[in-house]
Amino acid sequence: MRPLGSAALILAVLALGGLSGPALAASYDFVPAPQTDLNRIYRIDRITGEVSSCQYGLQEGTVGVTLCYSAGEGAGAQPPGEYGLVASRHEREGGVFRVNYRTGQMSICYVFDERVVCTPQMTPSPAASTAAPTAATPSVSSGMGASPQRP
Template sequence: MRGRTGYRVRAAGAAAGLLLAGAAHAASYEFVPAPQADLNRVYRVDKATGEVISCQYGLQENTIGTTLCFGPGEGAGPQAPSEYGLVASRHLREAGVFRVNHRTGAMSICYVLDDAVVCTPQGNAGSEAPRTGAAPTPATKP
């Protein structure tokens, strides 16, 4: 009887491990709706690579409709490996979202252009430009 209990514990542990592995795999994407109030668009980012796509509902004659998806275009493809996420602004007429790098603080704006998602180059004001409100460096005289 004791041997069977050990087997059950090991089997339960293995099953829990598989569930956790599945949950970790399932957590590899993040989804955020576009903030535009009259647009039914959702963006998806691969949290490890930063690749962004978008999908929305589309009308199609004689059907219940279709899912229109826009693949990654310029700047929306895989980036350097990191921890990426998406943030929607609160601007009700904004159709794009921010792709954020949680490790570096860099951000880019992603939106649908023609038939693909495009993203601006990543920017990080904290390391590339003086902060707003910082006193300018005085010029020195020779």
């Protein structure tokens, strides 16, 4: 009896279903909010970019409850892509960045009024990412609730 070649072996495993379906790729990614006193986890659908979130909540007389927030404005399904979540290192930040690894677009997602909301997806322009801030390209402060600084 002749041993199977590597290509034949791979085809045999695939035919038996050993490497198909969920074993090839996970549907969701999970990332904690960077805020150190917040027990919130964000979830993203890696294909659609839809974002939701859950956290632990106290409830008298029980071990507690899981509070979940569904996708609200801007957090719903986006054009198909390769999405992920990235938490900043800002210890007081309750939100996370939604990134599209194929296009480079980013948005910020956070819980607001018991829903997860996200800002519109944006791609930084090459000129803005290499140039120093000017009156035409305002810088952003690094504090909580960052807003453009005015000259």
